[in-house]
Amino acid sequence: MRLLALTALVLLRASAVSADSFVLAEHCPPSFDRGEDGRCHLASLYQLYVAAPGQGGLRVPLPEMKGSFTPQQIDLGRLLFFDPALSGDGRVSCAHCHHPDLGYADGRRTAMGGPASGIGPARDGGVELPRNSPTLWNVGFLGRLFWDGRAASLQEQAAGPLFAADEMASTPEHVRRTLSANATYRQLFAQAFDRSSNQQITVDEVTTALAAFQSSLISLNSRFDRYAHGDERALSEAELRGWNVFRGFVGRCAQCHIPPLFSSDDLAVVGAPPVPGQPYDQGAGALAPMNAALKGAFKVPTLRNVTLTAPYFQAGQFATLSEVLDFYNSPRGHALPAGAGVELHWHIHMKESELSAADVADVLEFLNALTDTSMAPQVPAAVPSGLPVVPRLH
Ligand code: HEC
Ligand code: HEC
Structure with missing residues (x-):
C-alpha cells in the first residue's frame, strides 16, 4: 500500500510539467477579497482606521496598495517567480535571492549573481553584487523600490534583475521565446490575461504577473x-x-x-x-x-x-x-x-x-513581535519549464 502510494507520488511529480496539471487559482489569496472588477483587493482591519497617519500611532490606516490583480495573475506570477527558465542560463529564479525560508531575502551580506546566484556561501561562477537582497514582504505597498529608490513600480523593478548581466542575465527576446515555446505557459498566460493562447507571451505580461505575486506577500498578522x-x-x-x-x-x-x-x-x-x-x-x-x-x-x-x-x-x-x-x-x-x-x-x-x-x-x-509569515504562499512543487525549484531550507 505504502509502495503504491509512493509510486503514485512519483508519477504525479513526473507528470507535473504537462500542461493540464497546472491550474491557476480562481480565488484570491488569504488577506484579499475579490472585488466586482474580478481583482483581489486587500481586506485588513487597518483599512477601518481613520486616524491621521501621525507617526507612532497604533490604529493608523495603511497606504493604498499600488496595484490590483486577478487571482490567475497572482498564481501565474508565483510559478514565474520560482521558475529558473526566466534566466539566461536556466539556473536562476527570483527565489534564489528572495527565498521564502529566508524572509524573501537570501541570508547573504550582499547578493550573489551570475550562474551561481542565490543563497549560501560564495561559489565559483558567482558574482558578488554590491547590495543586499531586500525582503519582499509587503512590497506591494511601496512606491519606491531598490535601496536607492530608483524604480517606481514592481513592473518597472522586475526588468532590473531579469536583464542585468550579473543577476539573471536574460534578454527580453529570451524571455518571450522561452516562455512562448512552452505550451503550458501559453495556456496559463492566455487564462491570466484573457486572450488567445496563440499569441506570443510579452515581457509586460511577465512583469505584471511577477508584480501580482509579489503584491500578495502580505505580513500584517503579527x-x-x-x-x-x-x-x-x-x-x-x-x-x-x-x-x-x-x-x-x-x-x-x-x-x-x-x-x-x-x-x-x-x-x-x-x-x-x-x-x-x-x-x-x-x-x-x-x-x-x-x-x-x-x-x-x-x-x-x-x-x-x-x-x-x-x-x-x-x-x-x-x-x-x-x-x-x-x-x-x-x-x-x-x-x-x-x-x-x-x-x-x-x-x-x-x-x-x-x-x-x-x-x-x-x-x-x-x-x-513584527514577525509573521502566516499568509506565506505555497512554494510550487514543480514549475512549467520542468526545471528544479530552489530547494527548501527547512
Ligand atoms: C532618519 C530615519 C531613520 C530613523 C530615525 C531610524 N531608521 Fe532604521 N533605517 C533607516 C534607513 C534609511 C535604513 C537603511 C540604511 C542603509 O541601508 O544604509 C534603515 C535600516 C534599519 C534596519 C535594517 C533593516 C534591513 O532590512 O536591513 C533596522 C533593523 C533599523 N533601521 C531599525 C531602526 C531602529 C530600531 C531605529 C530606532 C533606534 C531606527 N531604525 C531609526 C532610516 C531610519
Ligand atoms: C542575484 C540575486 C537576485 C535575483 C536573482 C533577483 N533579485 Fe531582486 N533584488 C536583489 C538585490 C541585491 C536587490 C537590491 C538591489 C538594489 O537596491 O540596488 C533586489 C531588489 C528587489 C526588489 C526591490 C525591493 C525593495 O523593497 O526595494 C524587488 C521587488 C525584487 N528585487 C524582486 C525580484 C524579482 C521579481 C526577481 C526575479 C525576476 C528578482 N528580484 C531576482 C537580488 C536579486
Whole structure:
C-alpha cells in the first residue's frame, strides 16, 4: 500500500510539467477579497482606521496598495517567480535571492549573481553584487523600490534583475521565446490575461504577473498587529516597553519606520558605514549628483519580518539586530568615512547612548513581535519549464 502510494507520488511529480496539471487559482489569496472588477483587493482591519497617519500611532490606516490583480495573475506570477527558465542560463529564479525560508531575502551580506546566484556561501561562477537582497514582504505597498529608490513600480523593478548581466542575465527576446515555446505557459498566460493562447507571451505580461505575486506577500498578522487591533495581551511586557521606546521621543525609530508598515517611501541619510575595500555607496545621491541632500540616502526599509532577514543595511554591514541598535545608539556620523560630506537626517541621535542598555534590549524584543509569515504562499512543487525549484531550507 505504502509502495503504491509512493509510486503514485512519483508519477504525479513526473507528470507535473504537462500542461493540464497546472491550474491557476480562481480565488484570491488569504488577506484579499475579490472585488466586482474580478481583482483581489486587500481586506485588513487597518483599512477601518481613520486616524491621521501621525507617526507612532497604533490604529493608523495603511497606504493604498499600488496595484490590483486577478487571482490567475497572482498564481501565474508565483510559478514565474520560482521558475529558473526566466534566466539566461536556466539556473536562476527570483527565489534564489528572495527565498521564502529566508524572509524573501537570501541570508547573504550582499547578493550573489551570475550562474551561481542565490543563497549560501560564495561559489565559483558567482558574482558578488554590491547590495543586499531586500525582503519582499509587503512590497506591494511601496512606491519606491531598490535601496536607492530608483524604480517606481514592481513592473518597472522586475526588468532590473531579469536583464542585468550579473543577476539573471536574460534578454527580453529570451524571455518571450522561452516562455512562448512552452505550451503550458501559453495556456496559463492566455487564462491570466484573457486572450488567445496563440499569441506570443510579452515581457509586460511577465512583469505584471511577477508584480501580482509579489503584491500578495502580505505580513500584517503579527503579534504587534493583534495588539494594535485591541488584544492587549498579544505583547509581552518587554515588547510593550520596546514599542514605547521605538515610537517615543528618545528612540525616534517610528519617525522613519512608520507603522503599520514600519517603512516609508522616503529616502533618509542615516550614515551607514562604508564596506571595507569598496567605494562609499552614495545611494540615491549617485542618481542625483546635483542634490547634496541625497548623498548617502537610502530608502527606509520595512522592519516587518526583520528577524528573518539578517544581515542588515544596504550592503549587509550589520550581522545582527543588536549591531544595528549599537549603530543607532552611537553619535551621529560616527561610522562615516572622513570627509563623506553627507547631511544626516535630523532624527538621527546626536550623542552616545541616548538609549539605555535596558531600552535597547526592549527594542530588540519588540522587533520580534513584527514577525509573521502566516499568509506565506505555497512554494510550487514543480514549475512549467520542468526545471528544479530552489530547494527548501527547512
Ligand atoms: C542575484 C540575486 C537576485 C535575483 C536573482 C533577483 N533579485 Fe531582486 N533584488 C536583489 C538585490 C541585491 C536587490 C537590491 C538591489 C538594489 O537596491 O540596488 C533586489 C531588489 C528587489 C526588489 C526591490 C525591493 C525593495 O523593497 O526595494 C524587488 C521587488 C525584487 N528585487 C524582486 C525580484 C524579482 C521579481 C526577481 C526575479 C525576476 C528578482 N528580484 C531576482 C537580488 C536579486
Ligand atoms: C532618519 C530615519 C531613520 C530613523 C530615525 C531610524 N531608521 Fe532604521 N533605517 C533607516 C534607513 C534609511 C535604513 C537603511 C540604511 C542603509 O541601508 O544604509 C534603515 C535600516 C534599519 C534596519 C535594517 C533593516 C534591513 O532590512 O536591513 C533596522 C533593523 C533599523 N533601521 C531599525 C531602526 C531602529 C530600531 C531605529 C530606532 C533606534 C531606527 N531604525 C531609526 C532610516 C531610519
